Amino acid sequence: MKNTSLFKGSLVTIVLKLLNENDTMYGYEITQKVNEITNGELQITEGALYPSLHKLEAMGLVDVEFTKVNNRTRKYYKLTELGTQETVLKLAELEKYIKIMRALVNPKFRNLEH
Amino acid sequence: MKNTSLFKGSLVTIVLKLLNENDTMYGYEITQKVNEITNGELQITEGALYPSLHKLEAMGLVDVEFTKVNNRTRKYYKLTELGTQETVLKLAELEKYIKIMRALVNPKFRNLEH
DNA sequence: ATAAATGCATATAGTTCTTATGTATATTTG
DNA sequence: CAAATATACATAAGAACTATATGCATTTAT
16 A cells, blocks of 8 residues: 555545645646655545545535646636635644544643643 | 544554553453543544454454453453554554644645654 | 443444546657 | 657546444443
8 A cells, every 4th residue: 555544534634725725726736746745755646636626626615617738628626715614624623633643642642631 | 423534544553552551451441541541532433443453363463362350251452562563663654644744734844854 | 120331243334545447638758 | 759758637446444333241320
């Protein structure tokens, strides 16, 4: 397997955050951006990304616009207002996840109050 | 759903770490311990835990011993040498996961060198 | 006595991802 | 200039992991 199973469930958080930061992005661009930021340590596969983007669209979290660049089609995604709200929630969930996991694996962090 | 999808793939790491810390534990005890440490914020369901424990056993990461307490059966799990090694790997993977996710969601942490 | 807690287990289904495959154009390399 | 690589989209089949539901049995609390 390419990525560890810990990344299962993290894709949506990653995509939403990148869209939030870059305003508009297309699928292939997202895979490259993740590659760049993580120094190639995390690979977003197309088989995971495209279905995920379609789902975000169906949920109304992103809007879509097609553009033609060099006779090749690009599908640009952009967060909706709902998508922006969801991004905030997902980022908070990530922080909570990290806090809980730290408490579980490191007794020093076992007091979750801070 | 009870827990966020981010916890998908984290169960084995949690179980291995708790076994590493407590020497021997039984299934029900693990669910309670997680509940206690996380102040009830993470619920380990039995439908997830028991198959996972059986898999760890099949992989040779844990040894099993049955005990009778108050006429009720307990199945105690204990890390093997291989299981201890795997625990170290899983904990390292978690730290790496956190580092990568922080870089992705927080531009401040985008220099992965430290 | 009845409910809740303790303790194990499995089966079905849902979600998420991997792997494989397909199509098409543009660019780089030998 | 032919072949490989990069760009850009997409889906289908199956694996992996978990949630939900259910079942059995005993003990403790109400």
